[in-house]
Amino acid sequence: xxxxxxxxxxxxxxxxxxxxxxxxxxxxxxxxxxxxxxxxxxxxxxxxxxxxxxxxxxxxxxxxxxxxxxxxxxxxxxxxxxxxxxxxxxxxxxxxxxxxxxxxxxxxxxxxxxxxxxxxxxxxxxxxxxxxxxxxxxxxxxxxxxxxxxxxxxxxxxxxxxxxxxxxxxxxxxxxxxxxxxxxxxxxxxxxxxxxxxxxxxxxxxxxxxxxxxxxxxxxxxxxxxxxxxxxxxxxxxxx
Amino acid sequence: xxxxxxxxxxxxxxxxxxxxxxxxxxxxxxxxxxxxxxxxxxxxxxxxxxxxxxxxxxxxxxxxxxxxxxxxxxxxxxxxxxxxxxxxxxxxxxxxxxxxxxxxxxxxxxxxxxxxxxxxxxxxxxxxxxxxxxxxxxxxxxxxxxxxxxxxxxxxxxxxxxxxxxxxxxxxxxxxxxxxxxxxxxxxxxxxxxxxxxxxxxxxxxxxxxxxxxxxxxxxxxxxxxxxxxxxxxxxxxxxxxxxxxxxxxxxxxxxxxxxxxxxxxxxxxxxxxxxxxxxxxxxxxxxxxxxxxxxxxxxxxxxxxxxxxxxxxxxxxxxxxxxxxxxxxxxxxxxxxxxxxxxxxxxxxxxxxxxxxxxxxxxxxxxxxxxxxxxxxxxxxxxxxxxxxxxx
Numbered sequence: 001x002x003x004x005x006x007x008x009x010x011x012x013x014x015x016x017x018x019x020x021x022x023x024x025x026x027x028x029x030x031x032x033x034x035x036x037x038x039x040x041x042x043x044x045x046x047x048x049x050x051x052x053x054x055x056x057x058x059x060x061x062x063x064x065x066x067x068x069x070x071x072x073x074x075x076x077x078x079x080x081x082x083x084x085x086x087x088x089x090x091x092x093x094x095x096x097x098x099x100x101x102x103x104x105x106x107x108x109x110x111x112x113x114x115x116x117x118x119x120x121x122x123x124x125x126x127x128x129x130x131x132x133x134x135x136x137x138x139x140x141x142x143x144x145x146x147x148x149x150x151x152x153x154x155x156x157x158x159x160x161x162x163x164x165x166x167x168x169x170x171x172x173x174x175x176x177x178x179x180x181x182x183x184x185x186x187x188x189x190x191x192x193x194x195x196x197x198x199x200x201x202x203x204x205x206x207x208x209x210x211x212x213x214x215x216x217x218x219x220x221x222x223x224x225x226x227x228x229x230x231x232x233x234x235x236x237x238x239x240x
Numbered sequence: 241x242x243x244x245x246x247x248x249x250x251x252x253x254x255x256x257x258x259x260x261x262x263x264x265x266x267x268x269x270x271x272x273x274x275x276x277x278x279x280x281x282x283x284x285x286x287x288x289x290x291x292x293x294x295x296x297x298x299x300x301x302x303x304x305x306x307x308x309x310x311x312x313x314x315x316x317x318x319x320x321x322x323x324x325x326x327x328x329x330x331x332x333x334x335x336x337x338x339x340x341x342x343x344x345x346x347x348x349x350x351x352x353x354x355x356x357x358x359x360x361x362x363x364x365x366x367x368x369x370x371x372x373x374x375x376x377x378x379x380x381x382x383x384x385x386x387x388x389x390x391x392x393x394x395x396x397x398x399x400x401x402x403x404x405x406x407x408x409x410x411x412x413x414x415x416x417x418x419x420x421x422x423x424x425x426x427x428x429x430x431x432x433x434x435x436x437x438x439x440x441x442x443x444x445x446x447x448x449x450x451x452x453x454x455x456x457x458x459x460x461x462x463x464x465x466x467x468x469x470x471x472x473x474x475x476x477x478x479x480x481x482x483x484x485x486x487x488x489x490x491x492x493x494x495x496x497x498x499x500x501x502x503x504x505x506x507x508x509x510x511x512x513x514x515x516x517x518x519x520x521x522x523x524x525x526x527x528x529x530x531x532x533x534x535x536x537x538x539x540x541x542x543x544x545x546x547x548x549x550x551x552x553x554x555x556x557x558x559x560x561x562x563x564x565x566x567x568x569x570x571x572x573x574x575x576x577x578x579x580x581x582x583x584x585x586x587x588x589x590x591x592x593x594x595x596x597x598x599x600x601x602x603x604x605x606x607x608x609x610x611x612x613x614x615x616x617x618x619x620x621x622x623x624x625x626x627x628x629x630x631x632x633x
Contacts, residue, residue, distance in 0.1 A: 219351065223346045226346055227333070230264075231346065233375045234263075
């Protein structure tokens with residue numbers, strides 16, 4: 001089993017794989033990059049670029065992270081550097097195969113099903129997506145995000161793009177636990193609370209304890225994937 | 241429909257409320273043919289259960305006929321006659337798969353409330369406060385049953401409602417209490433409380449191989465039932481020193497297992513019992529734990545104390561030192577209903593248990609307010625109240 005806290009490099013600071021795997025990763029990455037570039041066309045370049053995280057892992061022993069200095073997006077780095085921004089870490093265990101959990105999350109348009117403060121996530125293609133959160137009286141908070149790190153059944157990392165109402169970055173990790181029986185999903189993200197109207201909407205959505213909001217999100221995800229439905233004692237709208 | 245609703249401490253009313261509807265794909269609606277008042281409903285009646293709200297429909301022991309099923313329910317059919325377990329479980333989470341059904345992760349929409357109090361939330365319960373989910377209960381004409389493809393147990397027409405109704409809670413609860421004692425042939429089991437759960441614990445202890453069962457209470461009719469119907473030896477704690485009597489009866493060794501079928505509103509005649517009463521009366525403590533203290537004190541070294549009685553808060557003067565010194569095993573918790581119901585139905589069909597013997601009062605829903613009081617005050621030799629919502633009590 002892999003270490004469950006690989007999302008948190010500033011705590012763990014470890015090299016997570018042994019020398020043999022690093023050599024294998026580096027060799028594979030080099031081969032893929034060479035092949036991709038030799039194609040001399042766009043798919044080839046994309047293929048080469050896609051192998052970069054693997055090369056990074058081969059060199060450093062870790063998957064590249066949003067906050068480990070590799071990001072070229074200095075705006076995000078500034079907004080979320082050090083103690084700035086709000087950090088949220090939560091995790092949940094599910095009695096579902098890791099690929100099923102990963103596939104469900106990777107289809108980002110599924111997320112509003114269990115994140116109540118989202119109206120919609122629209123997949124814009126090429127790893128980009130548009131996030132629309134609920135505001136009062138039919139108003140919305142919007143931002144675009146891009147996936148900057150993706151390894152199937154292991155990790156999805158993202159960051160917001162300039163011009164949105166919020167600056168955010170984070171990752172979700174997928175691990176098998178309990179001898180492969182269960183899946184543990186760990187979310188780590190940061191956001192810089194925006195000023196003005198958007199700020200008050202975000203503050204309302206996340207309340208005083210953003211961790212509690214995310215914990216409820218993950219609980220609903222678990223209910224949806226395990227039980228197939230959300231428990232309701234009363235019809236929606238009856239609650240105060 | 242008509243339903244028994246909570247309105248405050250010692251205030252329950254029969255009211256007309258909206259009929260339940262299918263809300264989720266795995267739901268069913270059950271037309272209730274028989275429903276009972278549970279001893280644990282009296283904890284609500286006495287105001288000990290937080291997060292009850294005015295108008296909440298009470299009751300968690302019920303059975304009836306399926307009249308509607310949700311689109312994802314591929315097990316039940318309209319017309320099925322079912323007993324409904326009082327715990328609500330999804331069937332798919334880690335705890336359900338481990339047969340720890342009453343600890344289901346996915347049935348309580350208000351899990352965060354219990355998490356604030358207990359760290360983690362168990363399953364939701366019917367009619368038992370909002371921290372346990374806020375699901376309307378079964379002292380009504382109809383009930384909505386969530387996850388009805390894993391909970392309700394079909395019962396054969398050869399058995400009467402009164403024979404199978406208690407599969408909904410107290411029979412499995414008494415049985416699990418005895419099962420938790422890990423009884424070996426020849427064991428002696430002492431049981432505090434001869435209410436319905438105590439009665440079924442006595443019978444279950446014998447079924448599981450106990451040689452002797454000693455039952456403790458103070459109400460003559462309950463002791464008579466324990467002795468006459470369930471073949472236990474009995475002790476009236478108003479008359480005898482229970483600890484001394486148990487020591488003598490077991491040759492100085494103590495019972496191999498002790499069951500606390502009383503819970504948080506224990507009565508007693510010893511100093512600590514009056515201390516509990518004074519403190520809870522002044523809201524300085526949540527639970528009166530005299531029975532549990534005595535069970536721990538009396539249990540033999542290396543024995544098991546099994547706790548089906550309900551506790552809700554922080555215990556005062558809890559003799560953990562005695563439990564540690566004697567190397568006791570403590571087992572407790574809400575009943576894992578779904579694990580025990582099918583096997584107990586088989587035992588009823590084979591005639592090994594006929595749970596209907598505990599019923600002392602047969603009434604209609606409209607009698608509920610009065611019967612809560614009679615049952616709580618143990619007047620009229622009341623042991624178990626069964627209500628027939630169709631009015632044919």
